Amino acid sequence: MIRYLAKLFNALAKRQRSPVKQSSVTKLDSGLTHNLKHIMDELGNGSDVVNRQFLIGRSAPVLAGVIFIDGLVDQEMINDNILQPLLRIELERPVDLDVLEKSFLAVGGLKRVETMETLVEGVLTGDTALLIDGQPSALLLSTKKWEQRGISEPDTEVIVKGARDGFTETLRTNTALLRRRIEHPALRFDTMKIGKKTRTEICVAYIQGVAEDKLVEEVKKRLRRIDTAGILSTESIDQFIDDAPFSPFATVGYTERPDVCAAKLMEGRVAIIVDGTPVVHTVPFLFWESFQSPDDYNFRLFYANTMRWIRYLAFFTSVLLPGVYVALSSYHQELIPTNLLISMAAATEGTPFPAVVEALGMGVVFEILREAGIRLPRPVGQAVSIVGALVIGEATVTAGLVGAPVVIVVALTAIASFLVPSQVESAAFLRVVFTCLAGVFGALGIINGLIFVYIHLASLRSFGVPFLAPVAPIVPADLKDVAVRVPIWMMWTRPKSIDSPDRIRQAMRIRPEVPEEGHDDDRS
Amino acid sequence: MKLEKGKIDGRQLMTLMAGFLFGSAVLIYPGQWAGNESWIAIWGGFVEGCILLLVYIALMSRFPGKNFVEIVKEVYGRFLGNLVALFFLAYLFHLGSLVGTNYHDFIKLTMLVQTPSSVILLFNSLVIVYAVRKGIEVIARCSEGMVVLLCVFYVIIFLMSCSQIEWTNFLPFFSAPLAKVLWATQMTGSFPYGEVVAFLMIFPAVNNLKEIQKRSLKALLLATLIFSIGSVQTIGVLGDTARLYVYPGFQSGRLINIANVFTRLEIVIGVNFLLMGFLKMSVLLYTTVLGIAQVFNLKSYKPLVLPVGFLMGLAALINFSTVSENIEFNNLVYPIYVLPFQLIIPLITLVVALVRKLPRNGGDSI
Amino acid sequence: MRKGWMVLAVLVCLLAGGCWDRQELDELALAFAAGLDYDMEQKQVKLITQVIRPGQMKSAESGGGSTGQGGQKASFILESQGKTVFEAVRKASFQISRRVNWTHNMVIIFGKGAVKAGVDKFLDFFVRDPEPRPHQHILVADGRMEEIFKFRPNLEKASAQTLEGMMKNAVMTSEIYPVTLQEFVNDLMSYSKAATAPVVAVIGEGKDQKLQLVGTAVFKREKCVGKIDPKETRGMLWVIGKVKSGIFSVPSKDYGEVGIEIIQASSKIQPKLDGKELTVRVDVKAICNIGEQQGGEDVSKPEKLFRFQKKLESEIKKEIEKAIKRSREMKADIFGIGEAFHRKYPKQWKSLEPEWEQHFPKVKFSLNVKAKLELIGESLRPLHAY
Structure with a gap:
């Protein structure tokens, strides 16, 4: 069904896109001034466009020109490797591009172009265009260099043990980070440009033979479908290729860590790297990936497993706790232990609102505080949290506006939700739904709500893979990294649900073995 | 033309x-x-269920890849076949509404006393309609986790109530009159074992015929084991008072008390019931709408789901005027009422198919 | 998308429709104890409900039965009447601003009138209604019931909590047999077995008042037929194997007493039907520990221990025999002997059951008590220089 729809949409998209492809192609003229003028017009005589004309050769000088965009190029390189050799050419006879290319230009990347469009496009990406009077073609010299952020640890995915590098805003840096981790020729980067105006470079990364060909094709198909003016962040790409756009759950994963991305590629997934953002998307994305942190694989087995389960618990807490509190306190008092009930009743004595309103209200207050804490400059943000914690939390309780249990519940919920960063968005939404349902139906509302969410999750697919795999449907082989994290040497197959053509990840019997005691004697 | 493209595997x-x-x-x-x-x-009910299941599977294997409505159409011809099919579907619909009634009674008796019945059933129907619209594949996928969860819950609850079980409650053995035991066996045979007749509509979604037989029997066995655990727990804990309560299992859950920490566990039994009630109603709604769509040669069953689902909820509301009527119906009428649907129609269909040597085009069963 | 709107509309309707069963915590009056009595002349059920004030329950000042902030006590009582228990329950809610909630009720106490009139008609409400839980303890009041409800305990805030705690402590002596609603109803439903419930009374006057469990009431079917004292209760518990712990005093050879603690006990009832003759063989096994010694006997010698054991066995036997004697007088089968016959001889039981009241006093008991002193505490010798 999904495939069919995708195909259908693709066909529609092709029909729409066809006029774009037929846009006129302007061949380069042999007259230099005409060409330069045309290019400058195309670029709108921008103040950042540098147009330098000079003469090549002493005896029969030929007029030549370079065009590049200031700030995108390596000025030094242009001076030393392009302009200097060209200005010192001693040849008598008129030069042609071949000779220049072969003997004089000390530039790594070099491309001969015939059309105006490719030339302009190249200049816009930071190449330098070299045009020579009388030649109907030009040279694009790769001189890209611009100011960029250094490789630093991503703030959003901090880990305790492990690599500290993170993706940056530059596509090339990112691909290089991946290449450094997977030094195999099968690692492929297929690039395409998306966005009529932004012409964002997008790179589909995968390991051939490990990622399913159909999957790669599907990703490219969905990317090609995007026909928009501009892509400014990966997030917008995510929304274009999402399987279930109206679901609270994202079916496309993201990471800022090259080690995570490389691990996903090794599992047979496909990564989408977009120029201009440090966030790399991986597909297919399954629900349980949200609970996997790189630390899980770096820490000792038992600790890592405990933490994994704490994260599951935290997710359920962050979604259900306010709802459960409301259901228990206003519907099922018989389920609360007597002493706890007395404490709760004593604490809520005389509060003006029903529990459901308290829980929803305090939830909103928390969201406001959180948003303020993120948006405000850091020093002010701290002030906000102090005000939030002390004034709002303490004062509302002492003033008798809300009961203390609600404040505890909301605070616990809030903290729990940060344990699973990639599900923060879905949890925030579901929390409200469950609180409302609990307010109307008590436990019945929560259970029916859970069934509803479960059906929804089970019906989702991420690029053809059931979103809830390997739990629904149960894939026993894949539970090794979901129910528990088994030792790395036991994970000898790739996840079955992703259906990689190369199922075997490593040799089966590589359990660490301690040499027999006799060997110790030999050594000593 | 296949209405349902979803495929489920043996385990599902x-x-x-x-x-x-x-x-x-x-x-x-x-x-x-x-x-x-x-x-x-x-x-006894388990044995009865197995026999019935063998009849259903014998019927299935003669017509591989066809569900019951398609089979009766082929066996009895177009007109009569549709009539039989509608008769059968009416039973599935009624069964669905009966489950709805139980569901609603339980909620009314234990949790929400004042909430209007219509609201409870509407809410419930919404969830089921949503599930059925997603198709059998999703329902089956959901069932995997839910059933595993239920079994775990059940075993835990049983272990926790072990300390409360008075084994003398089971004595004396064989004290009830034979007629009563036989009647009770027919009761279990008809509810729940015989109700798997609904799966005649679902079997074609499974690829492998051998798998169907093996897995269905396993399902029956699993259910029987869980029921046995439940019955041991209830009789052991409650003894004679088991007769006192409408929901003895629920009551036995209330009695669990381990070190004053693990108490009030009846909610777990309640949750089990709500989950499984949901599964059962979804299966019945699904089979009903699928059958109706096939009888009337519709292109898709999806438009039917919402109206039929709400009708089912409505029927659940008006099935009985009181709870005791429902209990009486279950105890005295239901075991006889289901005979035509669970036994007679499938059996006669099988016999007619054998006599008419159907299917004509070489019954190459897998 | 239209679908989504429809779902949304239905959800909004549900939310707007209201919350029918919602009961906020601050709209509840939690009942902790229910006292039931019956006025024979007016045919009225009299209900006393102990309701707590959560605020006062929590505040530290209001401990020890004194009054808390604002001079309010942690609990108060409501008295109401009605033709049925349910009517009385609703009328109790009518006297206060909140609805009485029974989900955490701890004890049900029967007054004199109620036990005379038959308790079954009062208990049905507590079984049928979804609010009360099956773990509530059943008690019978000796004397005026209001006193029990108004009693100000020292540690807890409400007398119901004290009673609940006393039920838990019953295992220390095994002289009281606490019964829960579930167990009581189970016994009531049996034709042959007599149900029992502890008897509670307030002893003393004014400041020196104390709550005490004074014995066990015996019910034949729904009516109370008598009372047995704590020692007899333990005699009953030996037979049914419910002795958990307890203390015995056995005279020492020279002077003083030896305090012996029961650690573990079990029993086995084997009925035997021989023609018209009904005999029951009761095997009781007890494992004990020396907890205290006043005299000067050296218990580190095994033969001394054996002597104690013999003594102990005869003491236990005496207790059991007293209980059997009392039960014969009352013609009440407090041991569940009838049930044992029912299990072993289901066919003959049909003829025995209707006249069990006549048969029971004739049942012959043969008692086999085995006591074992396994431990002697942490000292080897008595505290004597010689």
Whole structure:
């Protein structure tokens, strides 16, 4: 069904896109001034466009020109490797591009172009265009260099043990980070440009033979479908290729860590790297990936497993706790232990609102505080949290506006939700739904709500893979990294649900073995 | 033309069928009418269920890849076949509404006393309609986790109530009159075991015929084991008072008290029931709408789901005027009422198919 | 998308429709104890409900039965009447601003009138209604019931909590047999077995008042037929194997007493039907520990221990025999002997059951008590220089 729809949409998209492809192609003229003028017009005589004309050769000088965009190029390189050799050419006879290319230009990347469009496009990406009077073609010299952020640890995915590098805003840096981790020729980067105006470079990364060909094709198909003016962040790409756009759950994963991305590629997934953002998307994305942190694989087995389960618990807490509190306190008092009930009743004595309103209200207050804490400059943000914690939390309780249990519940919920960063968005939404349902139906509302969410999750697919795999449907082989994290040497197959053509990840019997005691004697 | 393209595998069939059997039975568990002898009734019902299942599978294997509505159409011809099919579908619809009634009674009696019945059933129908619209594949996928969860819950609850079980409650053995035990066996045979007749509509979604047979029997066995655990727990804990309560299983959960920490566990039994009731109702709604769509040669069953789902909820509302009527119906009428649907129609269809040597084009069964 | 709107509309309707069963915590009056009595002349059920004030329950000042902030006590009582228990329950809610909630009720106490009139008609409400839980303890009041409800305990805030705690402590002596609603109803439903419930009374006057469990009431079917004292209660518990712990005093050879603690006990009832003759063989096994010694006997010698054991066995036997004697007088089968016959001889039981009251006093008991002193505490010798 999904495939069919995708195909259908693709066909529609092709029909729409066809006029774009037929846009006129302007061949380069042999007259230099005409060409330069045309290019400058195309670029709108921008103040950042540098147009330098000079003469090549002493005896029969030929007029030549370079065009590049200031700030995108390596000025030094242009001076030393392009302009200097060209200005010192001693040849008598008129030069042609071949000779220049072969003997004089000390530039790594070099491309001969015939059309105006490719030339302009190249200049816009930071190449330098070299045009020579009388030649109907030009040279694009790769001189890209611009100011960029250094490789630093991503703030959003901090880990305790492990690599500290993170993706940056530059596509090339990112691909290089991946290449450094997977030094195999099968690692492929297929690039395409998306966005009529932004012409964002997008790179589909995968390991051939490990990622399913159909999957790669599907990703490219969905990317090609995007026909928009501009892509400014990966997030917008995510929304274009999402399987279930109206679901609270994202079916496309993201990471800022090259080690995570490389691990996903090794599992047979496909990564989408977009120029201009440090966030790399991986597909297919399954629900349980949200609970996997790189630390899980770096820490000792038992600790890592405990933490994994704490994260599951935290997710359920962050979604259900306010709802459960409301259901228990206003519907099922018989389920609360007597002493706890007395404490709760004593604490809520005389509060003006029903529990459901308290829980929803305090939830909103928390969201406001959180948003303020993120948006405000850091020093002010701290002030906000102090005000939030002390004034709002303490004062509302002492003033008798809300009961203390609600404040505890909301605070616990809030903290729990940060344990699973990639599900923060879905949890925030579901929390409200469950609180409302609990307010109307008590436990019945929560259970029916859970069934509803479960059906929804089970019906989702991420690029053809059931979103809830390997739990629904149960894939026993894949539970090794979901129910528990088994030792790395036991994970000898790739996840079955992703259906990689190369199922075997490593040799089966590589359990660490301690040499027999006799060997110790030999050594000593 | 296939209305349902979804495919389920053997294990999913097993969990779906087990979940279907658990249905309302985890609460009003089978054989409770027989008191101390309920476990005899449960295993008697299991044998009866196995026999019925073999009839269904014999029918299935003659017409591979066809569900019951398609089979009767082929066996009895277009007109008569549709008539039989509608008759059968009416039963599935009614069964769905009966489960709805149980569901609603339970909620009214234990949790939400004042909430209007219509609201509870509407809410419930919404969830089921949503599930059925997603298709059998999703329902089956959901069933896997739910059934595993239920079994774990059940075993935990049983272990926790072990300390409360008075083994003398089971004595004396075989004290009930034979007629009562036989009647109780027929009760368990008809509810829940015989109700797997609904799966005649679902079997074609499974690829492998051998798998169907093996997994269905396993599902029956799993359900029987869980029922046995439940009945041992209930009789052991409650003894004679088991006869006192409408929901003895629920009551036995209330009695669990381990070190004053693990108490009030009846909610777990309640949750089990709500989950399994959901599964059973979804399966029944799904089979009903699928059958209707096939009888009337519709292109898709999806538009039917919402109206039929709400009608089912409505029927659940007006089935009985009081709870005791429902209990009376379950105890006295239901075991006889279901005979035509669970036994006679499938059996006659099988016999007619054998006599007419159907299917004509070489019955190459897999 | 239209679908989504429809779902949304239905959800909004549900939310707007209201919350029918919602009961906020601050709209509840939690009942902790229910006292039931019956006025024979007016045919009225009299209900006393102990309701707590959560605020006062929590505040530290209001401990020890004194009054808390604002001079309010942690609990108060409501008295109401009605033709049925349910009517009385609703009328109790009518006297206060909140609805009485029974989900955490701890004890049900029967007054004199109620036990005379038959308790079954009062208990049905507590079984049928979804609010009360099956773990509530059943008690019978000796003397005026209001006193029990108004009693100000020292540690807890409400007398119901004290009673609940006393039930838990019953295992220390095994002289009281606490019964829960579930167990009581189970016994009531049996034709042959007599149900029992502890008897509670307030002893003393004014400041020196104390709550005490004074014995066990015996019910034949729904009516109370008598009372047995704590020692007899333990005699009953030996037979049914419910002795958990307890203390015995056995005279020492020279002077003083030896305090012996029961650690573990079990029993086995084997009925035997021989023609018209009904005999029951009761095997009681007890494992004990020396907890205290006043005299000067050296218990580190095994033969001394054996002597104690013999003594102990005869003491236990005496207790059991007293209980059997009392039960014969009352013609009440407090041991569940009838049930044992029912299990073993289901066919003959049909003829025995209707006249069990006549048969029971004739049942012959043969008692086999085995006591074992396994431990002697942490000292080897008595505290004597010689």
